[in-house]
Amino acid sequence: MKYDHKQVEKKWQDIWDEAHCFEAENGSDKEKFYALVEFPYPSGQGLHVGHPRSYTALDIVARKKRMQGYNVLYPMGWDAFGLPTENYAIKNHVHPAEVTKNNIARFKGQLRALGLSFDWSREINTTDPNYYKWTQWIFLQLFKKGLAYKKEMSVNWCTSCKCVLANEEVVNGVCERCGSEVVHKTKSQWMLAITKYAQRLIDDLDDVDFIDRVKVQQKNWIGRSTGAEVDFKTTEGDTLTVYTTRPDTLFGATYMVISPEHPAVEKWAGKLANIDEIHAYREEAARKSDFERTELNKDKTGVKLDGVAAVNPVNGREIPIFVSDYVLMGYGTGAIMAVPAHDDRDWEFAKKFGCEIIEVVSGGENVQKAAFTAKDETGILVNSEFLNGKTVKDAIPAMIAWLEEKGIGRAKVQYKLRDWVFSRQRYWGEPIPLVHCDKCGWVAIPEEQLPLELPNVHTYEPTDNGESPLAHMTDWVNTTCPCCGGPAKRETDTMPQWAGSSWYFLRYMDPHNDKALASKEALEYWSPVDWYNGGMEHTTLHLLYSRFWHKFLYDIGVVPTKEPYAKRTSHGMILGENGEKMSKSRGNVVNPDEIVETYGADTMRLYEMFIGDFEKAAPWSPKSIKGCRRFLERVWALVEKVQEGDAYSKQHEVLMHRTINKVGDDADNLKANTAIAALMTMLNEFYDKGVNKAEYMTFLTLLNPFAPHITEELWQQMGGKGLLSIAPWPQYDEAKTVEDTVEMAVQVNGKLKCTIKLPVDCDKQAAIDAALAEEKVQHAVEGKQMVKQIVVPGKIVNLVVR
Ligand code: ANZ
Ligand code: ZN
Numbered sequence: 001m002k003y004d005h006k007q008v009e010k011k012w013q014d015i016w017d018e019a020h021c022f023e024a025e026n027g028s029d030k031e032k033f034y035a036l037v038e039f040p041y042p043s044g045q046g047l048h049v050g051h052p053r054s055y056t057a058l059d060i061v062a063r064k065k066r067m068q069g070y071n072v073l074y075p076m077g078w079d080a081f082g083l084p085t086e087n088y089a090i091k092n093h094v095h096p097a098e099v100t101k102n103n104i105a106r107f108k109g110q111l112r113a114l115g116l117s118f119d120w121s122r123e124i125n126t127t128d129p130n131y132y133k134w135t136q137w138i139f140l141q142l143f144k145k146g147l148a149y150k151k152e153m154s155v156n157w158c159t160s161c162k163c164v165l166a167n168e169e170v171v172n173g174v175c176e177r178c179g180s181e182v183v184h185k186t187k188s189q190w191m192l193a194i195t196k197y198a199q200r201l202i203d204d205l206d207d208v209d210f211i212d213r214v215k216v217q218q219k220n221w222i223g224r225s226t227g228a229e230v231d232f233k234t235t236e237g238d239t240l241t242v243y244t245t246r247p248d249t250l251f252g253a254t255y256m257v258i259s260p261e262h263p264a265v266e267k268w269a270g271k272l273a274n275i276d277e278i279h280a281y282r283e284e285a286a287r288k289s290d291f292e293r294t295e296l297n298k299d300k301t302g303v304k305l306d307g308v309a310a311v312n313p314v315n316g317r318e319i320p321i322f323v324s325d326y327v328l329m330g331y332g333t334g335a336i337m338a339v340p341a342h343d344d345r346d347w348e349f350a351k352k353f354g355c356e357i358i359e360v361v362s363g364g365e366n367v368q369k370a371a372f373t374a375k376d377e378t379g380i381l382v383n384s385e386f387l388n389g390k391t392v393k394d395a396i397p398a399m400i401a402w403l404e405e406k407g408i409g410r411a412k413v414q415y416k417l418r419d420w421v422f423s424r425q426r427y428w429g430e431p432i433p434l435v436h437c438d439k440c441g442w443v444a445i446p447e448e449q450l451p452l453e454l455p456n457v458h459t460y461e462p463t464d465n466g467e468s469p470l471a472h473m474t475d476w477v478n479t480t481c482p483c484c485g486g487p488a489k490r491e492t493d494t495m496p497q498w499a500g501s502s503w504y505f506l507r508y509m510d511p512h513n514d515k516a517l518a519s520k521e522a523l524e525y526w527s528p529v530d531w532y533n534g535g536m537e538h539t540t541l542h543l544l545y546s547r548f549w550h551k552f553l554y555d556i557g558v559v560p561t562k563e564p565y566a567k568r569t570s571h572g573m574i575l576g577e578n579g580e581k582m583s584k585s586r587g588n589v590v591n592p593d594e595i596v597e598t599y600g601a602d603t604m605r606l607y608e609m610f611i612g613d614f615e616k617a618a619p620w621s622p623k624s625i626k627g628c629r630r631f632l633e634r635v636w637a638l639v640e641k642v643q644e645g646d647a648y649s650k651q652h653e654v655l656m657h658r659t660i661n662k663v664g665d666d667a668d669n670l671k672a673n674t675a676i677a678a679l680m681t682m683l684n685e686f687y688d689k690g691v692n693k694a695e696y697m698t699f700l701t702l703l704n705p706f707a708p709h710i711t712e713e714l715w716q717q718m719g720g721k722g723l724l725s726i727a728p729w730p731q732y733d734e735a736k737t738v739e740d741t742v743e744m745a746v747q748v749n750g751k752l753k754c755t756i757k758l759p760v761d762c763d764k765q766a767a768i769d770a771a772l773a774e775e776k777v778q779h780a781v782e783g784k785q786m787v788k789q790i791v792v793p794g795k796i797v798n799l800v801v802r
Contacts, residue, residue: 005600223416243332645692
């Protein structure tokens with residue numbers, strides 16, 4: 001019979017559905033295992049060949065754990081709010097809910113066709129009111145604890161999406177999503193105080209098993225730095241406070257720089273002769289992204305304040321103050337002390353504006369030629385009175401102590417992380433469940449009124465004035481204040497797409513609960529996620545946000561663990577055949593549907609796992625797909641050659657135990673590629689030396705997590721009991737994984753004559769005797785004199801004759 005993947009795959013997908021065999025059980029006594037992959041955004045393009053790389057890898061883990069007797073939760077759902085759907089809806093005049101429904105249907109069909117063992121009874125959708133009820137509920141708890149607050153602030157504004165972006169959504173100065181220019185705009189925004197959790201988000205990384213690059217990126221993004229705040233008196237009699245990581249260099253501070261947006265500009269406006277020039281400069285700066293402003297190699301610009309100066313507290317010297325865009329308002333205090341001798345940007349600025357450069361750390365090149373920035377044991381303080389002769393490391397605390405004693409400075413820890421801008425002026429998102437009352441201010445709507453459903457509007461176009469489309473719906477907007485009963489207005493901004501994905505893994509634990517986001521028992525049993533795999537692009541956004549929400553939920557007693565994910569891994573990208581990123585414009589996008597249609601899901605799965613090291617990017621290779629397909633055809637054809645036998649034969653015993661061990665280990669370590677290679681070797685051995693039923697059944701079991709459909713079919717043909725997908729994983733015996741015989745080469749005068757099989761522990765003389773017993777060897781030494789006999793144990797017997 002020919003291997004017909006279409007018939008086989010459809011048959012088993014239906015059987016699995018009917019058997020509900022991948023459904024996890026709540027309230028089970030079994031040990032649990034929770035495997036999670038990032039739920040997709042159901043875009044109009046459908047599934048990408050990149051998705052199955054992550055899904056298949058954890059599907060293999062989930063399937064194997066299930067066979068090992070665990071109660072496995074491997075769920076799937078839809079992260080369905082967001083801009084692309086809304087933009088598509090606007091363009092094509094279809095409601096976003098309709099677009100979402102259609103896209104989900106397509107995605108679900110594609111995932112099903114891949115034979116992924118998801119528990120579809122727990123499917124979730126972030127745009128379902130029964131789901132976002134709890135997203136809104138969590139927001140209300142944050143609001144009640146003072147962690148959600150509204151603030152006038154300068155925000156990133158995408159000129160094309162007409163929408164506020166979080167810092168994380170701005171990449172190299174452009175919108176992460178559409179690539180358009182991002183400018184600054186002052187707007188009133190809902191903010192979440194993620195910075196309150198900055199230190200815990202760093203510290204608790206010690207307790208989780210995340211791959212190193214994920215930990216490093218999380219830490220870099222949070223950006224902890226230690227240093228001091230120093231207060232400088234000004235000629236106006238007020239103080240200007242700076243943040244510095246190098247208080248040891250204070251004697252070298254020859255000027256100060258404030259950000260163009262610093263409030264001191266307006267405070268001193270009346271005293272500044274060149275205030276117009278400063279205002280013009282500030283407008284110019286507002287048009288640039290933070291990225292452009294702080295780029296190292298950019299030409300330094302700025303304006304010196306004409307009328308106000310500062311005083312360096314260590315020596316009483318008057319020093320000028322500049323505004324310059326390389327100092328950002330959003331970091332530290334928005335003001336710096338400039339030490340051109342030891343900071344590159346300050347040095348460039350000083351050269352351009354003719355500021356004094358004073359060396360205070362010796363050990364490098366001439367500081368008039370370049371800044372000496374080393375911050376290690378080699379630098380020694382000079383020109384710094386009480387710090388002279390100290391290393392930088394010792395001088396920093398010494399200066400902080402001096403400043404603290406004088407009451408003009410203090411040690412300070414600073415984070416790059418900003419609070420999370422949480423409102424969007426768009427339609428397709430969760431409504432923020434708050435109302436504004438002139439008397440009571442911002443008031444939470446009563447929890448019994450959740451979900452606050454998104455009203456059905458007819459236009460969702462973003463407005464040019466930056467107001468949400470919901471603002472036009474006066475019937476919906478005008479309401480009564482839950483607090484005083486007076487007239488009030490609803491918040492019309494919606495939540496960002498990151499909201500629904502910040503807690504979705506909890507909902508899978510108990511997806512139909514209408515009393516709580518999940519029951520206490522379900523949370524206790526399933527937490528934490530045992531293994532979470534996802535893209536590196538989500539390391540600084542989703543991963544950080546969801547860890548933050550989880551910690552908050554832990555603090556208010558909702559979830560039982562501090563961290564949501566015990567383990568996090570990340571897959572490399574699948575590139576086009578040309579080694580470049582797949583994209584429509586490059587014309588190198590591979591459609592997964594076509595691969596499944598032509599070769600079958602099992603081939604597709606094997607191929608995506610065989611493509612290379614899981615963590616590394618890998619180019620698409622049609623040749624290698626054919627190789628995987630051929631392997632499965634040989635697995636199929638072998639069924640006719642299987643002989644009787646309920647136990648492993650002597651000849652394959654070591655091979656069997658070894659491969660069980662190897663495939664199991666590899667599957668647990670995301671090394672599917674080497675597991676598959678071991679199964680290929682096994683198959684070759686069977687073709688060479690024959691195979692019995694016990695051996696073939698074990699082989700099918702080992703291959704099942706990788707190629708589930710074909711193995712179920714062959715298992716059934718062989719008379720296997722029940723579903724292979726839930727059959728027990730094979731056991732192996734450690735002692736039997738080692739060969740008890742070795743093969744040794746026999747040479748006469750350096751020429752290979754034959755090979756002999758000997759016990760592993762056989763001694764030298766026995767090896768020589770065995771070699772001499774071989775006919776070919778006897779022939780070669782006949783009538784000659786034996787000069788030397790060399791034995792390399794386990795490898796070679798070399799006889800030298802004359
Ligand atoms: C004096 C100094 C001397 C500095 C020196 C560095 C080297 P990290 O490590 O990133 O925290 N800085 C402070 N606030 C800033 C702002 N709002 N915009 C731009 N730059 C700012 O960097 C802290 C250092 O960056 C601070 O230490 C300050 O320059 C600058 F030899 O102060 B330093
Ligand atoms: Zn009120």
